[in-house]
Amino acid sequence: MIPVRDSAHTGCFFIRTFGCQMNVHDSEHIAGVLVDSGYSRAASIEEASVVIFNTCCVRQGAEDRVWGNLSMLAADRDSKRIVAICGCMAQRHGVEIFRRFPIVRLVFGLDALARLPELLESSRGAPICDLGDVNAARIDELSAIRKSGLAAWVPISHGCDNMCAYCVVPSVRGAERSREPGDILSEIATLTDGGVLEVTLLGQNVNTYGRDLGGEENFAWLLQAVGSAEGMRRVKFETSHPRDLGDDILKVMAEADAACEYLHLPVQSGSNRVLEAMNRGYTREYYMERASRARKAIGGVALSTDIIVGFPGETQKDFEDTLDLVKTVRFDAAYMFLYSPREGTSAFGLEDDVPLDEKRMRFAELEFVQSEITRESLGKIVGSDVEVLVEGVAKDGRHIMGRTRDHRVVVLPADEAQEDTLVRAVVCGAGGHSLRGSVKEVIIGPDEATNRHEVQG
Ligand code: SAH
Ligand code: SF4
Numbered sequence: 001m002i003p004v005r006d007s008a009h010t011g012c013f014f015i016r017t018f019g020c021q022m023n024v025h026d027s028e029h030i031a032g033v034l035v036d037s038g039y040s041r042a043a044s045i046e047e048a049s050v051v052i053f054n055t056c057c058v059r060q061g062a063e064d065r066v067w068g069n070l071s072m073l074a075a076d077r078d079s080k081r082i083v084a085i086c087g088c089m090a091q092r093h094g095v096e097i098f099r100r101f102p103i104v105r106l107v108f109g110l111d112a113l114a115r116l117p118e119l120l121e122s123s124r125g126a127p128i129c130d131l132g133d134v135n136a137a138r139i140d141e142l143s144a145i146r147k148s149g150l151a152a153w154v155p156i157s158h159g160c161d162n163m164c165a166y167c168v169v170p171s172v173r174g175a176e177r178s179r180e181p182g183d184i185l186s187e188i189a190t191l192t193d194g195g196v197l198e199v200t201l202l203g204q205n206v207n208t209y210g211r212d213l214g215g216e217e218n219f220a221w222l223l224q225a226v227g228s229a230e231g232m233r234r235v236k237f238e239t240s241h242p243r244d245l246g247d248d249i250l251k252v253m254a255e256a257d258a259a260c261e262y263l264h265l266p267v268q269s270g271s272n273r274v275l276e277a278m279n280r281g282y283t284r285e286y287y288m289e290r291a292s293r294a295r296k297a298i299g300g301v302a303l304s305t306d307i308i309v310g311f312p313g314e315t316q317k318d319f320e321d322t323l324d325l326v327k328t329v330r331f332d333a334a335y336m337f338l339y340s341p342r343e344g345t346s347a348f349g350l351e352d353d354v355p356l357d358e359k360r361m362r363f364a365e366l367e368f369v370q371s372e373i374t375r376e377s378l379g380k381i382v383g384s385d386v387e388v389l390v391e392g393v394a395k396d397g398r399h400i401m402g403r404t405r406d407h408r409v410v411v412l413p414a415d416e417a418q419e420d421t422l423v424r425a426v427v428c429g430a431g432g433h434s435l436r437g438s439v440k441e442v443i444i445g446p447d448e449a450t451n452r453h454e455v456q457g
Contacts, residue, residue, distance in 0.1 A: 014048035019056025032143030055089035160204035192231035207244035266306035270325030271318035310359030378430035
């Protein structure tokens, strides 16, 4: 049970974010809108008078975590707290959420974000569902409160025009809409003026940026332009669709100093049969050519991927093709998922015919193979110097952590580095997923970074 403390009704909010970086960034805008209208941030869910779950529905597990969180809040029947749901589950389930959890007072879509303060007030009277039009959502112009002073996420497009057979994203986030280049670049200029050194450009498929704008500007152009912004030190981006990863993008990655040596390139499967059934639009041979072209073009690039295990019809042979691709490409990191059927996707009509035990066995085997490759990749860095943007407390709560240009996690002794700084560290050891380092030099210290911790912009 989570009791509401005395500070309830003084207008403090708590946002819990589930899912991808796009959601994490959307939550920065939710916080910006609420602070603009006089709310303050609560230190914990217990203290909040408004609790917002910004949700994900890409896999059933992600949804179940949200339902579980709602059950916990529902146990506190006397609470006057307003519970609001937004994000992908809001778009997908709408008013159904009220039926399942009557404690929820407000279900809203990103298109309604500008109206959030009024919606919260009105929802005290009766539950409200305001999803607006997901294709019309323009949240980039709204205020944001960013956690870090040195790193920022910047969406360059919203929605997705692909129809990967397993994926619910296009139906909850709408068609691909690229932001105007001028808007992106002026946001970048504001960020770098405020001390930001690193931006991560976000989109479901960044590589098709600009296609819907009908102008000359494409992703290679944008990457070059962002990388040339005054004060910009590191530019990362995700996600790249392999089909749309042109040589022009690799060239900018290779030549622009600020473009980081990191490429997240989801393969999803190593079997041509499964790739076709997934409607991914490339073959394993094409993927491997892109991956090796990237490795050749961009010195020291770290390559990561996503893989789905147990897609409908995946045979042992298909799975072995995936294992073989993983062993050949030797990803520096990989994120693996058990296939999760999603209503509204084209694969939902296919029989989910790989038994769960079999999916789990394949997953464990793949994870084992990849973990050795990741370990070897991390091991090669031991002894070298790396530039680390220090993000905050590490998972163990005792160390501090940050990321290298190639997106590896480096764990540092807490007394050697401070959050929101840029340091040079020597890598002393490697674990299964991260590096251990020791600070050699502070490149940008706490006093030099302006607009610390909570940057409004
Ligand atoms: N636009 C990005 C992110 C999509 S969701 C991209 O194209 O990569 C992130 C990852 O979740 C996907 O890459 C995929 O590996 C995984 N995923 C998506 N739908 C899934 C499903 N139904 N079951 C299991 N994994 C899924
Ligand atoms: Fe989903 Fe495919 Fe679009 Fe990624 S590219 S969001 S996996 S439909």
